Amino acid sequence: MQRKIMEIVAGFLVILATVGVIGGSLLYEDRLNREVKTIELLAEAPERGNWNPPVINLTKGEPVRIKIRNIDTVSHGFTIPELGIGLAGAAEIKPGQVATIDFVPQRTGTFKYMCTAWCSAQHMQMTGKIIISEN
Amino acid sequence: MTEKILGLIPVDWRFELTSLPYIRKIIKSRWMPFLPIVLNLSVFTVILMAGYVGGVSTGNYNFGIMFVWIVWWLLLMMVMVPFFSRIWCMVCPLPAFGEWLQRLGFTGVRNKLFGLNRKWPKSLKNMWLVNFLFLGTTYTTGFLTTRPIATFILLMSIIIGSIALMIVFEKRNFCKYIGCPVGGFLGLYSNMAVTEIRARDPQICKDHKHKDCVIGNEKGHSCPWMILPFDIGRNTYCGMCLECFKTCPYDNMAINLRPPATDLLVDKNRGLDEAWKAFIMLGIAIFFFLIMQGNNGLLKDWANAKTTEGYLTFVGLHSIFNLLLIPGVFLVFVYASRALGSKEIQLKKLFTNFSYTLVPLGLIAWIAFSFGLLFPNSSYVLHVLSDPFAWGWDLFGTAKFPWTPFLTGVMPYFQIGTLLFGLVLSLDIGFKISKQTFQNRDQAVRGFIPIAAFLTVTTIFLIWLFTG
Amino acid sequence: MRTINKFFMGALIFALLAGPLFVLAQSEEPKEKVITIEAKKFSYAPETVEVNKGDRVTIRFISTDVHHGLYIDGYELETNARPGQDGSITFTADETGKFVMRCSVTCGPFHPYMIGYLKVKPDYRLFGSIWLALGIFIGSILLVSRRQKP
Numbered sequence: 028m029q030r031k032i033m034e035i036v037a038g039f040l041v042i043l044a045t046v047g048v049i050g051g052s053l054l055y056e057d058r059l060n061r062e063v064k065t066i067e068l069l070a071e072a073p074e075r076g077n078w079n080p081p082v083i084n085l086t087k088g089e090p091v092r093i094k095i096r097n098i099d100t101v102s103h104g105f106t107i108p109e110l111g112i113g114l115a116g117a118a119e120i121k122p123g124q125v126a127t128i129d130f131v132p133q134r135t136g137t138f139k140y141m142c143t144a145w146c147s148a149q150h151m152q153m154t155g156k157i158i159i160s161e162n
Numbered sequence: 163m164t165e166k167i168l169g170l171i172p173v174d175w176r177f178e179l180t181s182l183p184y185i186r187k188i189i190k191s192r193w194m195p196f197l198p199i200v201l202n203l204s205v206f207t208v209i210l211m212a213g214y215v216g217g218v219s220t221g222n223y224n225f226g227i228m229f230v231w232i233v234w235w236l237l238l239m240m241v242m243v244p245f246f247s248r249i250w251c252m253v254c255p256l257p258a259f260g261e262w263l264q265r266l267g268f269t270g271v272r273n274k275l276f277g278l279n280r281k282w283p284k285s286l287k288n289m290w291l292v293n294f295l296f297l298g299t300t301y302t303t304g305f306l307t308t309r310p311i312a313t314f315i316l317l318m319s320i321i322i323g324s325i326a327l328m329i330v331f332e333k334r335n336f337c338k339y340i341g342c343p344v345g346g347f348l349g350l351y352s353n354m355a356v357t358e359i360r361a362r363d364p365q366i367c368k369d370h371k372h373k374d375c376v377i378g379n380e381k382g383h384s385c386p387w388m389i390l391p392f393d394i395g396r397n398t399y400c401g402m403c404l405e406c407f408k409t410c411p412y413d414n415m416a417i418n419l420r421p422p423a424t425d426l427l428v429d430k431n432r433g434l435d436e437a438w439k440a441f442i443m444l445g446i447a448i449f450f451f452l453i454m455q456g457n458n459g460l461l462k463d464w465a466n467a468k469t470t471e472g473y474l475t476f477v478g479l480h481s482i483f484n485l486l487l488i489p490g491v492f493l494v495f496v497y498a499s500r501a502l503g504s505k506e507i508q509l510k511k512l513f514t515n516f517s518y519t520l521v522p523l524g525l526i527a528w529i530a531f532s533f534g535l536l537f538p539n540s541s542y543v544l545h546v547l548s549d550p551f552a553w554g555w556d557l558f559g560t561a562k563f564p565w566t567p568f569l570t571g572v573m574p575y576f577q578i579g580t581l582l583f584g585l586v587l588s589l590d591i592g593f594k595i596s597k598q599t600f601q602n603r604d605q606a607v608r609g610f611i612p613i614a615a616f617l618t619v620t621t622i623f624l625i626w627l628f629t630g
Numbered sequence: 631m632r633t634i635n636k637f638f639m640g641a642l643i644f645a646l647l648a649g650p651l652f653v654l655a656q657s658e659e660p661k662e663k664v665i666t667i668e669a670k671k672f673s674y675a676p677e678t679v680e681v682n683k684g685d686r687v688t689i690r691f692i693s694t695d696v697h698h699g700l701y702i703d704g705y706e707l708e709t710n711a712r713p714g715q716d717g718s719i720t721f722t723a724d725e726t727g728k729f730v731m732r733c734s735v736t737c738g739p740f741h742p743y744m745i746g747y748l749k750v751k752p753d754y755r756l757f758g759s760i761w762l763a764l765g766i767f768i769g770s771i772l773l774v775s776r777r778q779k780p
Contacts, residue, residue, distance in 0.1 A: 037268035041262075044207060056551075059554075096554065098217065099219065101737055539742055570704055575755075
């Protein structure tokens with residue numbers, strides 16, 4: 028009987044170490060994203076895929092968090108010049124790092140967003156669109 | 163008169179670490195080493211997840227890359243192997259699934275293992291396969307150590323391969339002879355370790371006919387590493403799984419502290435497979451240094467496969483250097499040793515025996531190489547601990563910790579000191595092996611001189627390469 | 631040969647070895663040096679920079695493709711440059727030896743392996759360690775060739 032209990036505990040520990048770690052990480056990440064509407068934006072140099080997604084749809088008046096993940100191997104930047112939105116401080120996202128921008132869209136329309144750090148020969152093509160609409 | 167390592171510690175000096183009752187109790191529990199394995203498994207889950215999620219993003223900010231190629235590799239070379247022999251094998255999570263499947267359980271004992279339980283062919287019961295497997299893995303070092311997905315693919319392949327092969331072949335054949343890329347160097351370099359597992363009182367084993375350690379009983383499995391715990395000559399194939407501590411009815415197994423490198427003096431199962439492992443490890447230390455810490459951009463472009471021709475050139479040079487050039491140069495010195503010492507000794511025997519002098523040199527070369535990674539790049543580990551998947555987390559507040567090299571000014575002195583110590587130890591072992599192999603002391607002294615010259619020239623070359 | 635004679639001979643050879651090494655270690659007059667280092671993925675041009683002890687060195691650091699950096703081991707100096715920028719630094723090479731120069735700005739997969747060498751001559755440390763290694767060699771031969779007591 029004691030053997031059986033040992034086995035059940037052991038099996039539970041293995042599941043905790045594998046499925047538990049994976050599930051826990053995914054749950055934690057989901058919880059962080061639920062605090063406010065979060066849009067994940069992946070930064071890659073143009074020759075490696077460019078911004079993903081290229082088009083971001085937002086709603087006027089709804090607070091949004093843009094989480095910019097630099098999954099590339101060079102630094103990138105971010106700005107929406109027409110809305111005056113950009114990165115604070117160092118103004119550059121290192122590879123492997125994540126920058127967060129919280130704002131509330133006040134205007135409707137189509138705006139350009141772009142990279143602000145010289146990251147490749149095609150840096151000037153590293154742009155995308157933000158479309159803000161009424162409810 | 164007893165021989166002494168470095169003229170200081172008698173070769174047969176031992177201190178039994180398991181003489182403390184509390185330690186022995188822990189070792190005999192069936193939760194050991196299961197619990198450390200599960201803990202390790204949780205870290206590996208993070209490594210695999212980070213590798214998968216990381217894709218081709220930058221390696222230095224990836225948990226998988228950092229924890230495998232910096233944390234684990236450095237710990238292995240600088241701490242685990244020299245001090246604790248094959249202790250990694252004790253806690254390795256990669257074959258754990260295969261072994262749990264064989265045993266149809268986690269902590270229980272099952273004497274008829276699940277699976278085909280095929281025996282591994284005798285002709286392949288050596289290091290040749292893992293030599294080539296390791297060499298093959300090093301061809302991919304440019305990607306393996308920089309692209310997270312490559313590390314994921316390697317580790318997953320070993321896990322899946324081990325499950326498949328452990329259902330076919332019995333016990334730990336996978337770990338010993340088939341699928342672990344680092345099994346070869348763990349086996350050979352563990353001969354250097356200051357720790358060993360041996361039977362405490364050989365007389366008890368002599369009188370004990372029913373060898374529970376080999377056959378197994380209700381307390382534990384028959385030795386999964388398929389060695390004879392009552393007669394372990396060298397550390398090479400003991401994976402420290404601790405089953406024999408559990409099965410022995412006389413409580414006669416022990417973990418001992420001992421002087422370094424004593425196994426290199428044990429003339430048992432020496433072979434050319436291990437000789438080539440020694441050459442390969444030395445050669446790879448040199449090639450990896452050139453790629454990772456050298457200043458030649460062309461070689462790096464080759465290793466990074468910027469062009470196909472360049473990559474193939476690298477693979478070719480790497481192979482020739484390790485498999486032919488280093489053994490070839492060594493052969494010349496062995497030939498000189500035979501000419502000076504005694505022509506009656508077989509060249510093959512002399513060559514094989516003296517190749518073991520490259521084991522201290524090789525391990526120390528790797529430790530010196532590891533200093534070159536530790537001081538400049540270990541600070542990345544703080545970042546990946548807080549943000550393992552590059553999702554913007556900051557678990558411990560160190561996500562923004564910048565790249566911080568430290569003590570780079572004294573780093574070369576660590577390397578030189580280690581290499582000179584390695585030379586002294588290699589010379590000591592070299593002369594003792596010379597005395598074992600030649601027929602009298604005069605021959606041993608004369609035959610030693612060319613080998614000593616080779617060891618010295620190699621050490622000077624390494625000092626120049628690393629720090630000059 | 632009697633053991634004591636052997637030891638004297640060995641010690642003499644060892645001491646004499648210091649001679650050629652000493653000659654190699656002759657230093658030169660310190661000068662002003664300006665060196666341009668061009669960084670690209672994943673190496674520097676030139677790959678090795680050689681100066682003499684005491685030189686006042688200015689490194690004009692430029693990048694030809696992306697943002698690169700230059701960190702000098704031992705001296706613990708750092709600079710970086712985007713294409714079009716000039717990351718010049720000036721320092722006095724008062725420490726001798728080989729110092730690794732590493733890229734300090736993540737610039738691609740092989741970034742941690744992007745390395746150049748700064749050599750400040752004479753390399754006393756190298757000559758000293760070689761001398762020690764040779765001493766260990768001579769010492770080991772002498773040690774093992776002691777005549778055993780009958």
